Structures are given as structure tokens and as C-alpha cells.
Amino acid sequence: MQVGSLWEAIAPPAEPLxxxxEAVKADVIVVGGGFLGLSSALHAAEAGLDVVLLETHQPGFGASGRNTGFVVPSLKASLGPAEVTQALGADHAGRLLRLVAGSGNTVFGLIAKHGIDCGAVQNGWLQPGHSQEAEQTLYGRMPRLLEAGVDAAWQDRGAMIARTGLPTLYGGIRIASGGQINPLAYARGLARAAAAAGVRLYGESPVTAVERDGNGWRVRTAAGVARAPRVLMTTNALIGDLLPQLRASIIPARVFQIATQVMPAAIRDRLLPDRAPVADTRRHTFALRWSPDGRLVTGGLVLPAPGRMALARKVFARRLNRLVPGLPEIRSEYTWTGVIAGTLDFLPRMMRLEPGLDAVIGCNGRGVALTTTLGREVGSWLAGRVTDAELTLPLTPPRPIPFSRIAGLGPDIILPVWNARDSYEARFR
Ligand SMILES: Cc1cc2nc3c(=O)[nH]c(=O)nc-3n(C[C@H](O)[C@H](O)[C@H](O)COP(=O)(O)OP(=O)(O)OC[C@H]3O[C@@H](n4cnc5c(N)ncnc54)[C@H](O)[C@@H]3O)c2cc1C
Known part of the structure; x- marks a missing residue:
């Protein structure tokens, strides 16, 4: 039994940073080597800036290397265009929805442009309803999704069952530009592309202080210091106590993943036959994909208790056997965990902490395509090609969430209620 990420086991190796x-200078210092930091750094360098990127461990150490690898050109299931407009106003909502609509093609375009070997498959992303009522809600969203430019197509229940091989699901949405990747391999590929574009990337360099330095900033690590007029924080949930106002603006949520034993060919042919990943509308989402080496990958939340990894191994194996008929007894051969940066409205934030010190954070559980695409815009913005007023997200001061650390336990504690309601709805409506 292995404890560790499947992605680590099968990603092409990378030369450690x-x-x-020493003491270095740059136009911009990016703190954090996840998709957001890597994409921002890559695009800023391509726009002509001299960029230094500092990462506590190695690229992809955070959520970016540990996620399920779904490339999802859509926000969370509960966030339809109406909800986004209510939260951000029509102008920014329109921009965000358009950015999200193109985000799948941005990811697969970058993968092709930089020749990133990350098991990329752009065969669509599926969002079925888990109940008849959920199916109707999704159906009601279709016109606004199409209006926002999302390449969404309605799949009635029969079509969805044929595409997934999962007879318990209802009709839902297919977004053709979605798909799946090995996320750690993608992060490593982005790091290589950024280095080739001239970014100076440093690993094993946790930033310990961000201080004023005249009109610019001084960023300290254990053994070095970097100076620049601008600093971009892309630390996501792993920020620790570095900038308390930034940490308090997100709710950290721990998510677990398992990869099963390699499945027999007959099951690989029957289940998700065109390799499009699927995530349904449950409160505790049921998400499923194939790995390139023929394993099923799934996961979710686990009650806060000692031995959560061992619990996750059992819980998600059992859940798979319950929700997917005809599988052999599931063994979790890989189990791993990562932390999402959540926000109360599930929308990302772009924050000005002080002049020249900005942060992008809170891509929740939809960060693969969104962070990459936001990073492209942020790179252009750092280079002065996009103005503050033109940004997709409003540039706001940090807004701390009261008791944000404790709030992170909310989803875990409410989990039994969610599970019960999800099961009730799936069976009886
Ligand atoms: C288990 C799991 C499954 C998910 N599944 C999906 C999915 O299928 N599809 C999807 O779209 N999204 C998914 N997500 C969400 C997605 O992974 C994230 O939204 C996205 O990766 C966030 O990228 P990021 O660059 O903002 O942050 P991260 O990838 O977390 O990167 C932040 C980096 O900053 C570094 N850092 C922090 N503090 C410092 C410091 N002081 N100095 C230097 N470096 C620092 C960290 O080490 C880390 O590498 C999932 C998340 C998890 C945890």
C-alpha cells in the first residue's frame, strides 16, 4: 500500500530548483510556484519583465500538484451566471464568465505551445445532476452559459449514462473544451516554460518576510533576499503566518484523493469511455476520472479525526463501490491530500495589500483552468498591458473573514448532513 500522490509516481521527473x-533584483517577484504563480510569471516574462519566482518547496507542491486534474471551464456547480452577477456586478461578472468560458482552451493551448507532457486529454468535462431536481436546475442554466460563451451542450439522461456508464446519474451539461491532465506534470511543464522565457525560479526558498524597501519591496528567504518594485503573492492556502490579512481572507479546506488498483480492460471500456472526467451536483461532489495508467481517481472530504488518511482510503473506496455498480472490490493504492483556498462566495479574489504588493487567491476547487487563465491576464497586467480598470476581477483591499481558520472546519463538520441529503435526493426524487 503506497501513501503518496499518483501524479508524483507517474509524472516525468523534473530537475529540482x-x-x-544571494541578493537579486527583478521587476517583479512572484511568491508561490503553483499554477497561478507559474502562469503569471511565464506571461509576465513573455511580456518583457524580469521575473523572480520563489517557492517553499518545488513547483506543484501545493494544490496545483495534488488536485484531480479536471480542466473545468466553469465555476462551482452552485454558481450560475445569475449568482456571479449578484456577487460581482454585471461588468466584472461578464468578464469572469467569459474568462472561465475560454479557460479550457487556454490550458490545452499552453500545453500544446510548450510541448508539456502531462497526459492531457481534451475530451470534454461532464456535470450530471445527481437527482431530477438538480437536472432541472442545470437545464435552467444552459441559456446563460451559452450567452457567456461556454461551449456547453445539454445531455439528456440517456446521453449522460452512455457517456459515463453510470446508470444512477441524471441529465446534465457537457463542456467540450474541458478535459483532464496530470496536474503535477503540468506544473512542472509550466515551470520549464517559465524558465525558458527567462524567469529565475528558486525552490526550497520559503519567503519569511515581505518588507518595504524605499518605493519597492524586499522579500527575504532563509538564505537570500530579492528586491523589486512589485510583489505578487500566489501562495493560495499554504501561506502560513506570513501576511495575516491575506491568510484571513480565505478559508482553508483539506481535500483527500485516492487512486485505485489498475482496472480490468472491460471496465475501462465501459466506464467514462471517452475519458471525459465527471463531477456531479452533490453537495459532497462525486468526481471520477481515469488516470493514464488505468486507475480510477476520486476523493472528497473526510470528517476531522485522527488518522484521516487511513479513513480517506476506506471511505472513498467504499463510496466508489456504492456509486459505481459492477466494480471489483476497490483498493486505494495511492492516497494523498491537498488544501484548497476557499472563499465564502466561492469566487477568487484579487487584492491590493499595499501599493506594489498584490495577491490573487481563492480559486476554490476550480483552480486548474481558472488559475492558468487568470495568470495570463495578471502577467499582462504586471507588464502594464492591462489596466487596473480592465482586470477581470475587481482589485480590492483584503477583506478578512471572521474566524477563517475555524470556518475551514465547516464543510467537514457538516459532512454527515450533506451526505445524508445527497443520498436522499439521489434515491427518492
Ligand atoms: C485535492 C484537490 C483536488 C482539486 N481538484 C481540482 C480539479 O480537479 N480541478 C480544478 O480546477 N481545481 C481543483 N482543485 C483546486 C486547484 O488545485 C487549486 O485551485 C489551484 O491549484 C490553486 O493554484 P495556486 O497556484 O493558486 O495555489 P497552489 O498550487 O496551492 O500554490 C501555492 C504555492 O505557494 C507556495 N507558498 C506558500 N507560501 C509560500 C511562501 N511563504 N514562500 C514561498 N512559497 C510559498 C506553496 O508551497 C505552493 O506551492 C483541487 C484542489 C485540491 C486540494
């Missing part, structure tokens, strides 16, 4: 051990 060396730590910063």
Missing part, C-alpha cells in the same frame, strides 16, 4: 542564496 535550487534555493535562492
Amino acid at each position: 535550487v534555493p535562492l542564496r
